[in-house]
Amino acid sequence: MSDAIRIRPVAASDEPAWHALWAGYLDFYEATLPPSTTATTWKRIIGDDPVFGCLVAERNDHMIGIANYVLHPITWAELPVCLLHDLYVSPDARGVGAGRKLINALVEQAKTDRWARVYWLTRESNTTARMLYDSFAPADGFIRYTIRVPE
Numbered sequence: 001m002s003d004a005i006r007i008r009p010v011a012a013s014d015e016p017a018w019h020a021l022w023a024g025y026l027d028f029y030e031a032t033l034p035p036s037t038t039a040t041t042w043k044r045i046i047g048d049d050p051v052f053g054c055l056v057a058e059r060n061d062h063m064i065g066i067a068n069y070v071l072h073p074i075t076w077a078e079l080p081v082c083l084l085h086d087l088y089v090s091p092d093a094r095g096v097g098a099g100r101k102l103i104n105a106l107v108e109q110a111k112t113d114r115w116a117r118v119y120w121l122t123r124e125s126n127t128t129a130r131m132l133y134d135s136f137a138p139a140d141g142f143i144r145y146t147i148r149v150p151e
Helices: 012-028 035-046 098-113 127-134
Strands: 005-009 052-059 062-072 081-089
Touching (some): 012 062, 035 052, 052 098, 098 127
Antiparallel strands (some): 052 062, 062 081
């Protein structure tokens, strides 16, 4: 068996593995979402809407990482931009290059599909991931403000 990492689009058959990685991602961020939100997220990325997508990283036929993304228009460009919304690699597979390969694959898809840019957010305290992110581009200096709207 090869230890090579393979990046590919998510498939419907990936649902159990995607759910396991998604749960790990939520645990990492100490987040709890209703099951309906997780179900909606899965339906969006596996559905026909090109706004939502997901790439997966595999090693030895085992899914080790996910990159959920959302395409959207912006006022500063004519082409859509890609928000890498959720990037997660299982703890036992970190350090083997899966995160880098997922980001590189999204950048290549951006070139092919003519997106204006790929961007993402992370917590300031996520220093391990930020070392990877800083190797792609410096942080842009923006600070995010969030107003939660009650349902």
